[in-house]
Amino acid sequence: MKILVFDTTLRDGSQGAGIAFTVEDKIKIAKALDSFGISYIEGGWPGSNPKDELFFSQMKKLGSLGLKNAKLTAFSSTRRKGSKASEDESLRAIVKSGVKTACIFGKSWDLHVKYALKTTNEENLKMIFESVAFLKSKKLEVIFDAEHYFDGYRNNKEYALETVRTAVDGGVDTICLCETNGGMLPSDIQSIVRKTISLFPKVRFGIHAHNDSGCAVANSIAAVEEGCIMVQGTINGIGERCGNANLCSIIPALEFKRNYECISKKNVKKLSELSRYVDEIANLVTDDSRPYVGNNAFAHKAGMHVSAIERNPETYEHINPALVGNERRILISDLSGKSNIVSKFNEMKRGIKDTDDGNASEKIKKVIDIVKEKENNGYQYENADASFFLITKKALGSFKPFFSLVCYRLIVEKDSDGNIVSEAAVKLDVRGKEEHTVAEGNGPVDALSNCLRKALIKYYPDIKNVFLMDFKVRVVNSTANTAAKVRVLIESSDASRNWGTIGVSENIIDASWQALSDSIEYKLLRSKK
């Protein structure tokens, strides 16, 4: 059975705290959603702000509203109270935008009619009827978002049902039941959807869920199981408060666990890529623990799990990661056994290649010994894949350094006016040549990083694009009195991918230097290939 996926990343998703898409961002995301196979793409509310208006006019210029398969959809509310639908600016803006599909929301909860609209229940019904009928008269496909339908149903069932009936009478194509406040649990959705659909057996229903109880995904799936044929949600669940229903979790569940057809099993393979792409455009820190698409979604840390997985992946994986374009990762930590290290090493070997020349088990042992020694000294590789890659190469003798440190000096001075200057001077050996550079920075790590770039950029122009994404420091052994070691974790990025490196030292500056230079070495190693 076909389920229509309705994406509202560009409309409801953009209400999320910290999200501010430009028109260009919106066009990029719309195209990515289209080629992924989404059925409806809600682009915005053309009657509410100039940015959304511009988005629709740009899409129109691209011809056929800029998309190959998906239906570009414009959003609005029902007409204002006490006016005519045909004269409502917001509804007219939808018609003017040229889209073939409109999604309009109206109130299904009498509490909202009273407190938000401050009008009568009768007028609200007229607003729904006339708005739907007006858009239908303009030959548009109309989806009616029944806002707060579930709270409304609980508080005044008859009225909530009346709003649905009114939209149907107006000629609506699909009624989307909205769980606007996000507080319902799946068994609530189950019973209310079941009863509602039984009263309107010929109407097409959809679900629009928010995540305030942490159940938006489950609520959406429950609604589909009860007969809804449309699911509204956003990529990565972005949206106001706790977010909207996350399509990245709903789509694979429907496709692989309930055998509905929504995107096509082939396209679902691009899901992880799409998730990361939207994060990148929204400039959000990626949540590694996201179901299906997260960096850790198939990451295994416990030693026992790893050895079982190598015998049969089904033992600890609910789905083959390749189906959603993700991959298995083996984490290295103090909880991990030998099997983790061996498996990680094998994973790395595929990237190294040049070491496949004979006594593999001897080499594995060598790596294990070095990793164990490093771990005893406070290193921890589960978030430092790039450093792990480098020590593996080094342990196997297949690593040719791009540069080596001779010495550095770092000065941080705060004067009596409170001004702070950070200056680093670094002496490197680069391909046998001494490079002595000095640089200032916003803090000592930035100053060291600037020195490193200054010295290396003429040899390796690729490092220009590398930037520091995140920086974490933690004391490793926090027992009193002894000199504690600090562990620095740096996450770097070159826009196309991220990598993690680690440094450990009694000295935070030196630990940072280790993580910084690993980051650059890793980048150079990858650029070379």
Add this chain to the structure above:
Amino acid sequence: MKILVFDTTLRDGSQGAGIAFTVEDKIKIAKALDSFGISYIEGGWPGSNPKDELFFSQMKKLGSLGLKNAKLTAFSSTRRKGSKASEDESLRAIVKSGVKTACIFGKSWDLHVKYALKTTNEENLKMIFESVAFLKSKKLEVIFDAEHYFDGYRNNKEYALETVRTAVDGGVDTICLCETNGGMLPSDIQSIVRKTISLFPKVRFGIHAHNDSGCAVANSIAAVEEGCIMVQGTINGIGERCGNANLCSIIPALEFKRNYECISKKNVKKLSELSRYVDEIANLVTDDSRPYVGNNAFAHKAGMHVSAIERNPETYEHINPALVGNERRILISDLSGKSNIVSKFNEMKRGIKDTDDGNASEKIKKVIDIVKEKENNGYQYENADASFFLITKKALGSFKPFFSLVCYRLIVEKDSDGNIVSEAAVKLDVRGKEEHTVAEGNGPVDALSNCLRKALIKYYPDIKNVFLMDFKVRVVNSTANTAAKVRVLIESSDASRNWGTIGVSENIIDASWQALSDSIEYKLLRSKK
């Protein structure tokens, strides 16, 4: 009806990527969970690693295993194949640990018996029976975690049920049905739990869910609705891959939406605080969009939502934020933290006393203004009580500085032999006298700290006993391109008590200096009293 909340943050949660609790961290979290009202706290697997062994022996030293109300629980697997339960080191470690409750997991999925255990179905049943019976013979309460119960039920129902029956025959107290791979959807849980419980009407069942399909919270709630009386999960849902079931979402749903009793409605008010506390100890970036407890969980953008909410909060809030210790935020005119600040301030005032002299509300307003400005600049006082105490005193004008900074200079040099020297020079004004000191240290923070002590010790000999316990650094605003600020949290101790201080700056050295000097000032203030 009473639902038993079983927290496994310290055991299963610690399998999460990037999480590495020290023994001290574990003790702190256990105490916080205990005072929050959790029924069972799973502390670790004493037979599997020395850190967990140390944790249990430390808890034992505290008397009654260190907790006031909760049952401290130790984890293990069933005995090894082909051996005796009474000789199994891991089971003996549980007994030796002194706990009164054990949680052991065994295989309920024949696929795992074959691929992970590599033994026969019969031997697995013996392992379950004998392990449960052995622990019962030692007078322990025994919870049996039926690992992969749901996958097992689907693939070989008879065998999965047989493992449950065997644990019951062994004398188990509670059977916890584990959704180990996390791929089930709520309707799967609903039907399997319903059928299972109907076959064992007298047995107490629990649920342990993972979040690989994004449904761990919904799955746990569904299991309780079907009759499970125990819920296992972690604070903030930390755990391997996509995490465990998030107790911070499950507890309020059960308490407020289904009227079960699990923590007490009164204690649920500390939920947001507990969530943030665990994030800080785990050194994790807090997810603002978390249901109930997240910073954005009740955040509303200006406009229609806000005005409706001011007329009636129910219009856009599924629950009163105060019930879970959270608060409404209006994103445009940001009122965040006010009630927190007021309550924190009142809490502190008891420690200050000398300011209770009249216009209290004027003073509170003054503190609020300063704290809000600090918070806008990245300060966060949840784990920096001592810094909060100081700014409160400063805001009220009742603070007389013990010293003030004139300037400092810090040098870190690494020479070509790899030797590192950190030297700090600090100029202070101490009671009107200039003190200029220079000192080396194990790293820059230690060097600055040594300077500070050297300058102050003759004036204030009490500072001799202060030492740095923990040091954490985090980038505050990690969006690319702009200069990121770092937040340094320092925990200090003088053996009789610990206190936390904070510094924020673009420069890690200056942020460290702020936290260091706050730490010493706080110590001096307390010594004076």
